Amino acid sequence: MTKMVPLPSKAIIPERDAQKDPILETHRLGIDFGGLTAVDELTLAIGRTEIGGLIGPNGAGKTTVFNLITNVYKPTRGDIMIDGKPTGGKSVSQVSRMGIARTFQNIRLFSDMTVIDNVKVGLHYSINQSLLSSVTHLFGYKKSERDADERALELLSFFNMKHLARFKAGSLPYGEQRRLEIIRALATNPKIILLDEPAAGMNPSETAELMENIRRIRDKYQIAVLLIEHDMNLVMNICEGICVLDHGKVIAKGTPDEIKSDPKVIEAYLGKKED
Amino acid sequence: MKKYKDLSSFAKTNIKCYGIVILAFLVMYPLQSSGMISHSISGQLVPICTYVVMAISLNLTVGFLGELSLGHAGFMSVGAFSGVITAISLSAAVPSPTIRLIISIVVGGLFAGIAGLIIGIPVLRLKGDYLAIVTLAFGEIIKNIINCLYVGIDEKGLHFSMQSDAALGLSEMGRVIMKGPQGAVGITKTATFLSGIILILFALFVVLNLVNSKTGRAVTAIRDNRIAAESVGIGITRYKLTAFIISAMLAGMAGALYAQNLSAVAATKFDFNTSILILVFVVLGGMGNIFGSIIAATLLYMLPELLRGLADYRMLIYAIILIIVMVATNSTQSKQIIAKIKSSLRTRKSNGEGADL
Numbered sequence: 188m189t190k191m192v193p194l195p196s197k198a199i200i201p202e203r204d205a206q207k208d209p210i211l212e213t214h215r216l217g218i219d220f221g222g223l224t225a226v227d228e229l230t231l232a233i234g235r236t237e238i239g240g241l242i243g244p245n246g247a248g249k250t251t252v253f254n255l256i257t258n259v260y261k262p263t264r265g266d267i268m269i270d271g272k273p274t275g276g277k278s279v280s281q282v283s284r285m286g287i288a289r290t291f292q293n294i295r296l297f298s299d300m301t302v303i304d305n306v307k308v309g310l311h312y313s314i315n316q317s318l319l320s321s322v323t324h325l326f327g328y329k330k331s332e333r334d335a336d337e338r339a340l341e342l343l344s345f346f347n348m349k350h351l352a353r354f355k356a357g358s359l360p361y362g363e364q365r366r367l368e369i370i371r372a373l374a375t376n377p378k379i380i381l382l383d384e385p386a387a388g389m390n391p392s393e394t395a396e397l398m399e400n401i402r403r404i405r406d407k408y409q410i411a412v413l414l415i416e417h418d419m420n421l422v423m424n425i426c427e428g429i430c431v432l433d434h435g436k437v438i439a440k441g442t443p444d445e446i447k448s449d450p451k452v453i454e455a456y457l458g459k460k461e462d
Numbered sequence: 463m464k465k466y467k468d469l470s471s472f473a474k475t476n477i478k479c480y481g482i483v484i485l486a487f488l489v490m491y492p493l494q495s496s497g498m499i500s501h502s503i504s505g506q507l508v509p510i511c512t513y514v515v516m517a518i519s520l521n522l523t524v525g526f527l528g529e530l531s532l533g534h535a536g537f538m539s540v541g542a543f544s545g546v547i548t549a550i551s552l553s554a555a556v557p558s559p560t561i562r563l564i565i566s567i568v569v570g571g572l573f574a575g576i577a578g579l580i581i582g583i584p585v586l587r588l589k590g591d592y593l594a595i596v597t598l599a600f601g602e603i604i605k606n607i608i609n610c611l612y613v614g615i616d617e618k619g620l621h622f623s624m625q626s627d628a629a630l631g632l633s634e635m636g637r638v639i640m641k642g643p644q645g646a647v648g649i650t651k652t653a654t655f656l657s658g659i660i661l662i663l664f665a666l667f668v669v670l671n672l673v674n675s676k677t678g679r680a681v682t683a684i685r686d687n688r689i690a691a692e693s694v695g696i697g698i699t700r701y702k703l704t705a706f707i708i709s710a711m712l713a714g715m716a717g718a719l720y721a722q723n724l725s726a727v728a729a730t731k732f733d734f735n736t737s738i739l740i741l742v743f744v745v746l747g748g749m750g751n752i753f754g755s756i757i758a759a760t761l762l763y764m765l766p767e768l769l770r771g772l773a774d775y776r777m778l779i780y781a782i783i784l785i786i787v788m789v790a791t792n793s794t795q796s797k798q799i800i801a802k803i804k805s806s807l808r809t810r811k812s813n814g815e816g817a818d819l
Contacts, residue, residue: 257693259689278692278697279692279693280692280695280696280697280698281695283692283693283694283695284695288693288694289693291689291690291693295687295689295690295693296686296687296690297682297683297686297687297690297691298686298687299682299686300679300682300683300686304679307676307679308679308680308683308691308694308696309694311676311679311680311694311695311696312695314676316675316676316677318677318704320675321671321672321675321676321677321678322668322671322672322675322677322708323671324671324674324675328675331676332675335676371690371694372693372694374694375694375695
């Protein structure tokens with residue numbers, strides 16, 4: 188296995204997992220849309236149990252990076268490896284099964300299905316049920332559904348949503364829809380979870396709860412988290428490493444403290460000081 | 463025993479769907495066998511059953527998979543003719559008409575399933591409404607192929623030709639099964655009302671179970687949000703194909719039953735109008751609502767029969783009724799009225815319960 192990003196590096200976060208291979212690596216990743224270069228020369232590595240942040244002004248190409256990592260967009264240049272395996276030529280669902288899960292900036296739930304069924308769709312590949320038992324409801328159907336219900340309820344109760352299991356997902360309040368999307372992503376049993384603006388539209392107390400939940404996810408499931416967020420309080424509080432994008436290029440990488448004092452970051456967000 | 467309102471929605475749907483079919487059987491069967499109903503109505507029983515199966519099967523594609531199929535009659539046609547050929551070929555080998563009917567329905571379902579696979583593999587990989595266009599073409603192609611297909615059987619086996627029945631080269635013992643534009647001829651009528659009801663129950667069993675399973679959840683998830691379904695690792699093409707093939711198979715089985723209720727059936731019976739008729743059943747009954755499909759197929763199939771007294775105005779009235787039903791079930795005002803009636807009924811009921819306590 189060739190390592191694309193030498194560790195320990197300043198890639199993003201080799202803090203606690205410096206000795207282990209990273210879970211996600213990208214090497215000189217880039218994509219062009221027609222003549223426009225949306226992302227260029229993106230080299231990242233994320234440790235197995237790290238919380239990383241991807242920040243930058245609007246239009247910097249953050250969501251494009253998520254779409255590249257999950258193979259929704261095919262990269263024009265560069266490579267991506269998840270757990271040491273390249274994702275090139277794989278479909279979106281195959282990449283997901285390699286151990287990567289995500290949420291979306293604009294919530295994408297199965298809104299006509301119940302909360303528990305949303306989670307069970309996430310559990311899909313861990314449910315042991317053949318087409319024959321799907322059609323007949325025999326041959327181990329009952330057991331497989333009971334196991335799935337149990338695991339779904341366990342996940343829901345970890346996030347205090349068990350009481351909502353039978354409600355339609357589309358009828359939930361905004362904050363709970365966001366939480367359900369994270370639960371559904373976790374149900375796929377990922378090695379890394381990508382959160383696209385998880386705190387968007389939340390009030391300070393909801394954001395505080397979200398931060399707590401992100402930490403709990405990492406600690407309980409021992410997985411990596413990479414998040415895009417505009418709420419600097421959240422990013423600086425929970426991220427162990429941060430990568431700043433501007434106009435599709437990485438302008439800074441480092442710990443929250445390093446990022447806070449980096450003049451290039453300040454310039455990207457606030458503009459250049461006139462002399 | 464649990465109260466009805468405490469049951470899961472799956473159990474409720476099951477009770478409603480199986481219940482109405484069994485009830486219809488219990489009411490109609492004695493009437494039919496004692497000759498209490500007119501000949502024209504009793505002749506409609508098997509076609510109604512087949513159209514109910516067609517509506518259930520199309521609802522799987524349109525309601526649950528969220529793909530539009532405009533050629534469902536094409537699958538019915540494939541099932542009908544492959545079923546008839548099977549039944550006639552086996553008439554010497556299998557003396558029991560019931561077993562022959564069952565075998566021919568299974569064969570009809572298999573051939574329609576294969577047709578579904580051939581169409582589905584290229585088309586269901588694409589995003590967008592391509593399935594509608596391709597199934598529309600499929601229905602027409604099948605109709606035209608069968609229109610010039612000649613099939614005969616003699617002691618050497620089946621003979622096929624695209625020219626004429628003379629070109630089949632049958633021996634003197636031989637018998638022509640399909641005569642091009644005339645379609646299949648000399649069919650033994652083996653379909654009965656009971657077999658129709660059993661086929662409906664089978665279709666219900668397959669579709670209702672499927673919808674409430676791992677496969678069904680994947681299918682509904684793809685309909686609700688394709689991007690999210692992909693993001694949790696669901697193979698889109700695989701599940702679309704599964705649902706579509708099952709839907710095609712059920713349509714083929716219905717076709718095989720339908721054909722064996724007649725003495726002769728031509729390919730023009732399964733044309734675009736028939737496909738649209740079935741789609742109307744599904745849309746009026748409600749997408750993803752199996753119970754609605756059963757009711758809509760039954761009522762709308764009988765309606766032209768019931769309006770026979772109006773002679774020339776029959777189809778006019780039929781069209782007006784369709785429009786009224788569409789408007790009534792889709793406008794917000796009428797929905798509000800229905801909701802009001804429902805809630806007032808509910809409060810009355812709960813008041814009654816309160817008085818009991």
